[in-house]
Amino acid sequence: MSQPARAAAERLEQQIRFLLEIDRLKRVERQNILTDGSRRENSAEHSWHLAVLALCLAEHADAEGIDLFKVVRMLLIHDIVEIDAGDAFLHDAAELAELAELEAAAAERIFGLLPPDQGRELMALWHEFDAGASAESVLAQALDRVQPALLHEATDGVIWEKYGTTHDQIQAKMEVVGRAAPVLWERIQDIIGKARAAGRLR
């Protein structure tokens, strides 16, 4: 085997270790359920759904010149840290700070399985998503809020009711949607208003 071929084969083994490791995201369960109510959603299929949301809904973004591929890449990898840290549905500040530490360590471990250049690239994308400072990360975070809200609407808000979610908690989570896309914000306000009227949100 030539030297470049050997280098490619070695990179491939690192990439495969990463790709098999992230298979575990298919076993991380989220709070929300599928549209037919049959079971909870997992974080891998959630990530897929979000990426398709981005393809369909990016046109509603308020910001101009958004790099849509970057939004999609962020959404594809943003939940991988949950393999170690789990999916959290938290509103408590101390718990959120602890979670942030767990997630940072998870990112180091999991993206660190890749060849260093690729690991750094995905790590930078993950940090960008998390920081929510760029137009791309604002849109990605907004879609990450919009998708479960659509599933909650399709399943009559039973999960919000089950977990005793309050109107203020949801509004705080949705704030980024207002910054990202006014049309989506209006739609989400409609969902929240109806859920409140139906007694699903405290």
Place this chain on the structure above:
Amino acid sequence: MSQPARAAAERLEQQIRFLLEIDRLKRVERQNILTDGSRRENSAEHSWHLAVLALCLAEHADAEGIDLFKVVRMLLIHDIVEIDAGDAFLHDAAELAELAELEAAAAERIFGLLPPDQGRELMALWHEFDAGASAESVLAQALDRVQPALLHEATDGVIWEKYGTTHDQIQAKMEVVGRAAPVLWERIQDIIGKARAAGRLR
């Protein structure tokens, strides 16, 4: 509401109908199982996995100047037709022709839920994937073969054995990998050789 705002809101309702409809892909089960053997994979999480494979493995593609975002978009939407047509593990020509008809009708119905311009765009991507004529679709198809092979290797080929898969059937399916990326082809040949030696492939 202004006329542009009303038009955006109407488009959004069509987009939401499509996005809720494709939630059903999370309930389409594939033959292969997760790396821990706990259950069968579904087509939504499979599509997510493939998109991340593309981000990590595109560098091994033989073709130059590949539009990676197009590859990712194809992989995100290529299995949506299975909502109506199911996931098939077929080698029979007559059954494959019948399946192709079912899938074409499914694409019309499901992509037809979107605003016409977006529906046409995703339909064109789906056709391009299916035809396998462009460099992007060759790479996308190859990754769609490589991912289950990696899961089969991780689970000791039990599914190949369970379904009585033959060496010739697998080699025919893998042909596109050879055209897409020699490094991936070598790795897949290694997987197949070991599965054969272990008696997992007839």
